[in-house]
Amino acid sequence: MKPSPGKSPGTRPEDEAEGKHPQREKWASKLDFVLSVAGGFVEDWLRDIRLSHTRLSSNPAAPIAPRQPLPGNRACAGIGYASIVIVSLLNIYYIVILAWGLYYLFQCFQPELPWAKCNQPWNTDRCIEDTYRKNKSFWVAANASNFTSPVTEFWEHNVLGITNGIEDIGPVKWDLALCLLLVWVICFFCIWKGVKSTGKVVYITATFPFVMLIVLLIRGVTLPGASKGIVFYLYPDLERLKDPEVWIDAGTQIFFSYAICLGAMTSLGSYNKYKYNCYR
Structure with missing residues (x-):
């Protein structure tokens, strides 16, 4: 099936400038594509702690490739458009989590972390610092649920500025709003030149999480009581498998992690050559 004439997203701008038939952009190297796909797996690993941004920076054309997944089958014509809607809604709310991460990053550059003690303006009388929480005699005498x-x-x-109810939406959190704007700007510059810019961005976004995971792993296993945490992880409570909520949460996570019907991997793969050896 020949591509439709005229400009199409994901095509090379030089073809349009020279009056040629638009051709699909290609990855500059195989490594660009591999790192882009690897970034998706890193995101799945970090999803539980909500710290990833690879898909937003390496998925510039998610609505393009799945738009006509089966052009000869009318019954499947809506799959591509449904993927566009799902990815759009997903990115709109998921990028807020990236804004939270950016906000925390800025807050870390202070002499004293604002969440270390109870001497901040937003703290209440129920706030108890870790020094008191580690005091077992105090913790037993006090009601833990009240602190x-x-x-x-x-x-x-x-961060959230939670109000007393949904009827009170509260003021705009301008610090978070600016972080959200900055994240959108970063995403724009990551994808504004298509796979040419995205293929270079993933060298950082796909490798940096691996480095941080290794650093956190080394730091975690060297902390006091790390062996207890490892044992707790390796020997789970099998009785929880009888709870249907566990299976519902696990199924939801699997469907979301594999990006079923999102078209992300389809879009990334569409920038390969037609006879690209994906098995190798």
């Missing part, structure tokens, strides 16, 4: 940690109050009162 919160400075980390929790930083998240709920400072």
Whole structure:
């Protein structure tokens, strides 16, 4: 099936400038494509802690490739458009999580972390610092349910600004709004030249999470009590498998992680050569 004439997203601008029939852009190298796909797997690993941005920066053409997945089958004509809607809605709300991560990054560059103690303006009388929480005699005498940690109050009162109810939406969090704007700007510059810019961005976005995972792993296994955490991880509570909610959550996570019907991997693969050896 020949491509339709005229300009199409994902085509080479030099073809249009020279009056040639538009051709699909290609990855500059196989490594660009491999790292772009690897970035998707990194995101799946980090999804539980909500720290990833690879798909937003390496998926510039998600609506393009799946638009006509089966052009000869009218019954499947809506699959591509449904993928566009799903990816659009997903990116709109998921990028907010990236704004939270960026906000936390900025907050880290302070002499004292704002979530370390209970001396901040947003802290309440129920805030208890870790030094008191580690005091077993104090913790036993007090009712633990009546106290919160400075980390929790930083998240709920400072970052989110949670109000008393849905009827009170509260003011605009301009610090988060600026972080959200900055994330959108970063994403724009990551994809504004198509696979030419995206293929270079993934060298950072796909490898940096691996480095950080290794650093966190080394740091985690060297902390006191790390062996107890490893044992807790390797020997789960099998009785929880009887809970249907566990299977529902696991199924939801699997469908979301594999990006079923999102068209992300289809879009990334569409920039390869037609006879690209994907098995190798």
